[in-house]
Amino acid sequence: MLEHRKEKKPKKGLKELPNAVKGKVVMRFAPNPNGPPTLGSARGIILNSEYAKMYEGKFILRFDDTDPVNKRPLLEAYDWYIKDCSWLGAEPDEVVYASDRLELYYEIAEELIRKGHAYMCFCSSEEFRILKASKKACPHRDTSPKENMEWWRSALDGELSPGSAVLRIKTDITHPDPALRDFGAFRIVDVPHPRVGDKYRVWPLLDFESAVEDHMLGITHILRGKELSDSEKRQKFIYSYLGWEYPVVVHWGRIKIHEFGRLSTSSLAKAIEEGVYGGWDDPRVPSVMAFRRRGIQAEAIRRFYLSLGVDESDISVSLENLYAENRKLIDPHAKRFFMVKNPLLVEVRGAESTVANPLVHPKRTERRKIEVRAVDGVARVYVEEDEFKQLPDGRTIRLKNLYIVRKEGDCFYHVKSEFVRGELKKKKIKVIHWAPEDGLDCLLRTPEGDYRGVCEREVANHVDEVVQFERVGFARIDCVVKEGVVAYFAHK
RNA sequence: GCUCCGGUGGUGUAGUCCGGCCAAUCAUUUCAGCCUUUCGAGCUGAAGACCCGGGUUCAAAUCCCGGCCGGAGCACCA
CATH class of the missing domain: 2.40.240.100 (Ribosomal Protein L25; Chain P)
Structure with missing residues (x-):
């Protein structure tokens, strides 16, 4: 009898990552520094770095700071992330700033334009949404690569105004999943970026920036929330156009903390601005720095997240679990x-x-x-x-x-x-x-x-x-x- | 509307891929008792779960189908 059953071993800690080779794993945590790390960010920081350690790989902290307008980065927040990562025991092996790498993105964009996989779209977002909903291509989709390149260059040269055009990646406009039909890759912004000022007027969107970076940094495994699960499908179009291999992706579900509700940096920022909270380390704010100030140990947060594991189901968990871990650590002293x-x-x-x-x-x-x-x-x-x-x-x-x-x-x-x-x-x-x-x-x-x-x-x-x-x-x-x-x- | 994902005690979680060792693991929580001049901790005990309905099978938490419920995405946000 050939019985090669995989033995059922009750596992402790994190599950194995698919296709992970010891010493070869490269993972990243890629926040937008538009506020300090929250308890929610800590999940990404801890899990990614923990897996990197588990496979003796590399952990990269990458700032996806490509939106100077809607989710404008906070200059202080970059250091907050670096500090909180190391406090959480997730010292990054490398820190990357997307806002430093626009030229790189432009190169890739031009390659895609040349190959006919990207086009300058002049529809308003409203117009495009309607076309997309009915699986109809927009009038600009068939523009020649040459002409697209000219438009693209004029965007770079500042000849196009914000909102007038966007560079789109061609996917399949009739794809059954509307989320995957031709997505935006770059838009024009004339608001100066907190780090690089007004050096650039054409900024990439997440799916493009992240796709390019993950490949350039040699990321082997991506661990992120399932709200980004369509990103993988979108980005795979870019990967296939360029002959790249997409990393292994694992998602976790949404987390809701009983005591705080959903964790959203932007809504907290608003509350702080309005004076509802005294600052980011106000004890009523679920930021990592606030927990630290309250005497919550990094190790408690780590154990808390390790115990939640990585699963796509949404969870609603009480901080009692975190507090119980913390109590065990501090009570003896x-x-x-x-x-x-x-x-x-x-x-x-x-x-x-x-x-x-x-x-x-x-x-x-x-x-x-x-x-x-x-x-x-x-x-x-x-x-x-x-x-x-x-x-x-x-x-x-x-x-x-x-x-x-x-x-x-x-x-x-x-x-x-x-x-x-x-x-x-x-x-x-x-x-x-x-x-x-x-x-x-x-x-x-x-x-x-x-x-x-x-x-x-x-x-x-x-x-x-x-x-x-x-x-x-x-x-x-x-x-x-x-x-x-x-x-x-x-x-x- | 379209597409995708998920559902194990109050809350998390293991087990699900590869059906039997699962009358289901661990933690948290709650309640008792012990101990400690304190809350907590510790020790002991108790409570409490496989979403529903079919099917396949000797055998289903696990496989299949349907339903219900929950979540996510469909941005010139990340």
Whole structure:
């Protein structure tokens, strides 16, 4: 019996890439830098570079910055991408700027014109759309290569105005799929490009630029969202005209993050411009830099995307999964502190001055010191206003690591200071966190908005660390300003 | 309208190509219990899925047909 079944091995990590040869794989991530990388971009960055690593290949970061108008590149964003790639552990082996390579595209365009595969079309987009819908060729489709070349040159020379003409690739105007009928390759733009200024007036469109670049860079595998799946079919026309071989393509489906909805750079840019968000690293924005600021680890994002895998089905996933990964990474090290949101200063009557000594971390032995002074038998602590108000009158609770108190009216009465192991559980005494009267003001910036609070003074000595505010959640201490501490909330 | 793609617990995911070892993997989530002077973490247990209908077959999550649902593309955007 010839049994050559492929064995069923439960695979860990990414699936094999078709036709991938170790050492020969070249992959790229090709964003338009019209904003910073978002969590969505991180998927492309991580997956492409991860596969490149898996096959000991090459990972290229290519800026597809060929639209100075509608998706105008942001000059700062180029560096944002480079920085975020390396932060994500996806250091590019090479960085390519499409806006530097217009001459190359022009050469290829001219070759296609000469061979009769491209023509200058003077229809308005509206006219062309109608013709295309009825599978009719436009009147310019049969112009001779020679005449096309003349028109093309006059476009390059600036003799044609924006919108008056477009260079089209001939495909099959009767193709059953309307998406594949003669597509645009170049258009005329007279808006200066942020990087190269007004050096060029004829800019390629994605399907042309990307097609040429992928071939020139020797890309072997393309991994991208399925919204670009028709690109492959369109670009293959160019490849066949030029005798090139198209890379292997793998698509992933659309991702929707429960907490943020769809990730669109342009809509975020608009919201930032309108002042809805403070900037690209506002904690309410799903940019990589915002996640970093909140203390989300690059490794957590990487694991998150690796666990989603590559599949064409659309997914709608909760950030809980990302947070769970992050928690596993930071919890072993995050120091614990008290921070009270929406604080209410409450008197503790019958108290003496004391020092609380909570553990810095449950798995370690160091303790921190929080002084609580009492004057004439009255101490004051901050607790969460809501929590205090919801406490029934007469209820006994423990202020964590401090003492047991009983609520009466709008203040607490000291009950006892000794801590007896097991007592809280046995008597079902609730334990709440608190902050000292002389604590620091703390601004906690979260994806749901900002909170004012008070935290231990020690927090100010941990800038740039990810800490855990007990019973509140993990946060990264961003900075200390004269008003107090600014912290960015990560997650519970 | 035309073309293409997808559908496994609440959410992701493995398994689908090459049918049996799948009364379906792992993670997350939720709920209990233990532990910890905290939320979390950890440990233990529980909950929860093959879109529907036919067909092929000894055998279907897996192959075929039809339906339903969801998504994408049809730009002088990427």
